Amino acid sequence: MISPVMANYARADIAFEKGEGVYLYASDGTRYLDFGGGIAVTCLGHCHPHLVEALTRQAGQLWHCSNLYQIPEQTRLAERLVAASFADSVVFINSGAEAVETSVKMARKYQSDQGHPERFRVITCEGAFHGRTLAMIAAGGQEKHLAGFGPVVDGFDQVAFDNLNEMRAAVGPETAALLIEPVQGEGGIRALSKDYLKGARALADEFGVLLILDEVQTGIGRTGKLFAHEWAGIEPDILASAKGLGGGFPIGACLAKEGPASALTAGSHGSTFGGNPLAMAVGNAVLDVVLETGFLDKANAIAKRLWQRLEEIAVNHPTVFEGISGSGLMVGLKCVPTNMDVVAKLTEGGLLTVAAGENVVRLVPPLIIEDSHVDEAIAIIDKAAGELDA
């Protein structure tokens, strides 16, 4: 007989009861150091007092009113994102997939408004992950996500990862936009170089197509800047954000320059829950912390320390780890044994991580980790690697 909860996940047999900072407590009392962050979501750890305060205060005032009315907390979050980024305007939705799909809709509508309705295609990279809606599995182009779900949504062309020549060759008269993750997350923590991102920007400008960045995973300080593209000194036309933006509360946002943003006129797009007062209160609270002077400097310093220690481990255990990849506190450990075995071994040792493509184990801890958490994680990884070595 089928379980009441559908079986579309391969879940570990652990249930968590409580979260506190970098730690999760299972119902049997076991404590885990959480370097998985609910898949790069809980950027300020669990039950951060400032977020709890913002959420509970809002919960006692107003939960929901719809976008038929003004939502002051939404205006405030949009204003702050605009002030802190390349963007001129923001639309809120509820998830990563929706944020990227909104970006694609915006790009198509913009091109259509410019007199180019034939420009509707979007070029993506192999190994990409943009979410699980019908259009976003087409954008991701991965067979394992597409199989069995019928005709693939038209309008996506895929090129090799990290290959600008192929990207250039793929731009045609029907191209509306390029869609890129600055660091592929699900695809295996694969970072694109500054030069690639600069080249993609130049390519988009040369052909009059838009540059969309999927920063659902890389955004909100994950790589040490508010958004990862800042490292390359470029600006996208449209950017999708989600995961860290709500620190664990479901939220998505699509940030854009005035041109493409103007394409979403009243009635052209919407979402019942998007930008709901609860999500907005938490989003504002996340920014209170992440945008505080010195916060990201501290995250960068701790990231550097984590990388150094992981590099030592990789050198000491070449039969377990092939190398390290990523950016900031988005780190991939490429494994020799299957990554699922390594994740399970680390969980046994009390460290939560997440598997990614390319046989990688992903470390995406909260940005608030301290030296002691790095030491603790390193000790667990070292011990697990020693056991896997044997």
Ligand SMILES: *Cc1c(COP(=O)(O)O)cnc(C)c1O
């Ligand atoms: C997680 C993720 C998504 C999808 O987000 P959901 O909230 O699961 O829909 C899209 N793009 C990237 C880069 C992601 O990491």
